[in-house]
Every structure is written in C-alpha cells, then in structure tokens.
Amino acid sequence: KAGVTQTPRYLIKTRGQQVTLSCSPISGHRSVSWYQQTPGQGLQFLFEYFSETQRNKGNFPGRFSGRQFSNSRSEMNVSTLELGDSALYLCASSTQDRDEGQYFGPGTRLLVL
Amino acid sequence: AQSVTQPDIHITVSEGASLELRCNYSYGATPYLFWYVQSPGQGLQLLLKYFSGDTLVQGIKGFEAEFKRSQSSFNLRKPSVHWSDAAEYFCAVGFNDMRFGAGTRLTVKP
Numbered sequence: 310k311a312g313v314t315q316t317p318r319y320l321i322k323t324r325g326q327q328v329t330l331s332c333s334p335i336s337g338h339r340s341v342s343w344y345q346q347t348p349g350q351g352l353q354f355l356f357e358y359f360s361e362t363q364r365n366k367g368n369f370p371g372r373f374s375g376r377q378f379s380n381s382r383s384e385m386n387v388s389t390l391e392l393g394d395s396a397l398y399l400c401a402s403s404t405q406d407r408d409e410g411q412y413f414g415p416g417t418r419l420l421v422l
Numbered sequence: 423a424q425s426v427t428q429p430d431i432h433i434t435v436s437e438g439a440s441l442e443l444r445c446n447y448s449y450g451a452t453p454y455l456f457w458y459v460q461s462p463g464q465g466l467q468l469l470l471k472y473f474s475g476d477t478l479v480q481g482i483k484g485f486e487a488e489f490k491r492s493q494s495s496f497n498l499r500k501p502s503v504h505w506s507d508a509a510e511y512f513c514a515v516g517f518n519d520m521r522f523g524a525g526t527r528l529t530v531k532p
Contacts, residue, residue: 313465342519342520344520344522351522351523351524351525352512352514352522352525353522354516354519354520354521357519365519367519399465399466401466403517410456410468410471411456411468411517411520412468413458413465413466413467413468414465415464415465416464416465
C-alpha cells in the first residue's frame with residue numbers, strides 16, 4: 310500500500326499571503342489529522358477530519374482551516390501568513406479501527422519570509 | 423486534559439548499550455499511547471502502540487515499551503542500540519488528536 314503523501318514538500322511564502330497544503334491518506338483510511346511542528350512549540354495538533362467533517366480541533370487561530378473531500382484527501386489552508394507559521398506541517402491518516410494507529414506523511418516544510 | 427512529558431531532552435548512548443527513554447502521561451481514562459521516531463527532515467514513523475491488554479508491547483526495529491498505570495509511564499526500551507537508531511523519539515497520547523511530548527534526541531556513540 311502506498312503511504313501518506315503530502316504536496317508540496319517545500320514552500321516559500323511571504324507574510325500576508327495564503328497557502329494551501331494537500332494530503333492524500335493511505336487507501337482505505339477515512340480519518341486525516343494535521344499537526345504543526347516547530348522547534349519552539351514542538352508537535353501540536355491542528356485538526357482532524359473524518360468523512361468530510363471536522364471532528365476535533367486544536368488550539369489554533371481561525372486563520373488555519375481545513376477540509377476533506379469525498380475521497381478522503383484533505384487540504385489545509387493558512388490565510389494571512391505570519392512569520393511564526395514557518396513550520397513542518399504533518400498529515401496523518403488512520404482507519405476507524407483504533408488498534409491500527411496513525412500513519413504520518415513526510416510533511417510540508419513551509420517558510421514564511 | 424491529556425498531556426505527555428518526556429523528561430530527557432537529549433540522551434547519548436554507546437552503540438551496543440541498552441536504551442531507555444522515559445515518558446509520563448496524564449490522561450483521564452485508559453490512554454492510547456504511542457512511540458514515534460523521526461529522522462532529520464523526515465515524517466514520523468510509528469514504533470509501537472498500546473491500547474489495552476499485555477502491558478509489555480513489542481514494536482518494530484527491536485523496540486519495546488512497558489505501560490505502568492501506577493506510575494503513569496510508558497517507557498521505551500531497546501536492549502542493544504545501533505548507530506542507525508540515532509533520531510528523535512516522541513511519545514504521544516490520544517488518538518486522532520494526539521498530544522506529543524517534546525521529544526528526546528538520541529545520539530549514538532561509536
């Protein structure tokens with residue numbers, strides 16, 4: 310089975326712009342979660358989507374949003390970028406069977422200048 | 423609220439020596455517990471997980487972890503470390519909204 314894929318892998322933006330990141334889960338996985346990883350804050354949960362509905366949300370401002378499509382692919386969007394949004398954004402997918410655990414993609418590294 | 427503490431930011435061990443990485447959690451109910459490993463510039467790879475049952479869990483790459491409810495701990499162990507084990511290790515609690523510890527960076531001396 311192919312793993313979780315994320316595109317693009319690297320991205321450079323300037324302050325004030327917006328960005329959209331994409332995640333394709335493992336085939337058959339219907340849950341997609343997003344995480345932000347920074348040296349200062351570590352790994353932080355952004356949100357989780359299941360069957361096109363946001364099921365859980367972390368403590369991030371409304372500039373961070375996401376969606377999930379009927380094929381379980383997910384996108385996250387960050388509007389009005391700030392320097393502090395520079396991070397590695399990780400996507401993870403899982404099945405409904407919690408015994409399976411979450412499987413992570415390689416991440417998208419975003420640099421905001 | 424669920425949370426995870428990894429007390430050791432950086433650990434150095436010699437190749438062939440044993441390893442134990444500490445993890446303490448705070449969780450309201452029976453926790454879902456995980457250990458992940460991250461190599462530089464890479465995503466996270468699942469090493470092992472605990473949901474219920476046998477408190478000693480075997481994972482990939484020769485790692486194991488023991489769940490101790492009385493100590494709220496889920497420490498990761500490996501009997502003999504290889505140079506390729508050098509990486510950052512993360513303990514996590516929860517499930518689709520996981521909370522991660524700050525990570526422990528493992529350096530392996532030749």
